[in-house]
Amino acid sequence: MTDRDPSPPVLVLDGLTRRYGSVTALDGVGLRLPARARHAVIGPNGAGKTTLLHLIAGTERPDRGTIVLGGRDLTRTGPARRARYGIARSFQQPAVIGELTVLDNIVLAAWSHHPRRDRVPAAREQLAAVGLGDMAHRLASELSHGRRGLLDLAAALVCRPRLLLLDEPAAGLTDRDIGRLLDVLGQLSGDVAMLLVEHHTGVVTxxxxxxxxxxxxKALLTAPTDVALNHPDVREAYLGTATDHPGRGVDHRGKGSGPCSASAG
Ligand SMILES: Nc1ncnc2c1ncn2[C@@H]1O[C@H](COP(=O)(O)OP(=O)(O)OP(=O)(O)O)[C@@H](O)[C@H]1O
Known part of the structure; x- marks a missing residue:
């Protein structure tokens, strides 16, 4: 956000610090996201990306620093309440319930965000939007990994978030599934700000x-995407890992569960 940007920021992080024993996973990170932001967080393995998402979603608490969403300080607010204030999250390992149908997964996600009579129509509309409309009555466990990812995303979107947190949505997807994902996210409503953690530079771009x-x-820099991806410090940061391509050599661990509740995993 620039000084000339008239819209207030949707998210302001200030001095976020989180330690795990002797490891400082996040060290004084600040960030301002304008409404409608399309922002990515990248960095080598262990840089603190997932920890940042945990702190924003409320599944972990910072040792220091503040988290303000839409002008409201949520630093001490639990994940369920943050979800009600408009933070939704999708996960590296799709947090879907395999024993439920595709439709029921989304109806469940919609529970506390839509009045009773609107839940099923809203769920159907969201499934259609991610291209799963004709699979509504299949069991979620029958879906491919890529489609479960889209279902997880639909579960987040049906909550009508103002801030969507995405944790490596392209991890483990085929090129075709990545294409679908990009289509869906490319059509995201302008009312939703997106914060994306992703190793796949094509997806980030x-x-x-x-x-x-x-x-x-630590935050090395925040910049327009092309500037950041070509910055010498960024290249060096990645060359310090086992890869010169941020999309490779990635540990795809699943963390967390629950699309709107941002519950701990
Ligand atoms: N629950 C935890 N207990 C102890 N250490 C942790 C915990 N969670 C994260 N860490 C450590 O904090 C640091 C940052 O981890 P984090 O998962 O946030 O990194 P990341 O950038 O998401 O990495 P990756 O790209 O591999 O997912 C790492 O050194 C990690 O080992």
Whole structure:
């Protein structure tokens, strides 16, 4: 956000610090996201990206710093309440319930965000929007990994978030599934700000206008996407890992569960 941007920021992070024993996973990270942001957070393995999402979603608490959403300080607010204030999250390992149908997964996600009579129509509309409309009555467990990812995303979107947190949505997807994902996210309503953690630079380039680079828990820089991805410090940060391509050599661990509740995993 620039000084000339008239819209207030949707999210303001200030001095976020989180330690796990002797490891400082995040060290004084600040960020301002304008409404309608399309922002990515990148960095080598262990840089603190997922920790940042945990802190914003409320599944972990910072040792220091503040988290303000739409002018409201949520630093001490639990994940369920943050979800009600408009934070939704999708996960590296899709947090869908395999024993339920595709439709019921979304109806469940819609529970506390839509009045009773609107839940099923809203769920059907959301499924159609992610291209799963004709699979509504299949069991979620029958879906491919890529489609479960889209279902997880639909579960987040049906909550009508003002801030959508995406944790490596392209991880483990085929090129075709990545294409579907990009289509869906490319059509995201302008009312939703997106904060994307992603190693796949193609996905970052396609979706994000701005990028923050984390390394060793610190924000190296925040810049327009092309500037950030070509910055020498960023290349060096990645060359410090086992890969010169941020999309490779990635540990795709699943973390967390629950699309709108942002519950801990
Ligand atoms: N629950 C935890 N207990 C102890 N250490 C943790 C915990 N969670 C994260 N860490 C450590 O904090 C640091 C940052 O981890 P984090 O998962 O946020 O990094 P990341 O950038 O998301 O990495 P990756 O790209 O591999 O997912 C790492 O050193 C990690 O080992």
């Amino acid at each position: 396609h979706l994000a206008d701005t990028v923050t680079v984390l390394k060793d828990g």
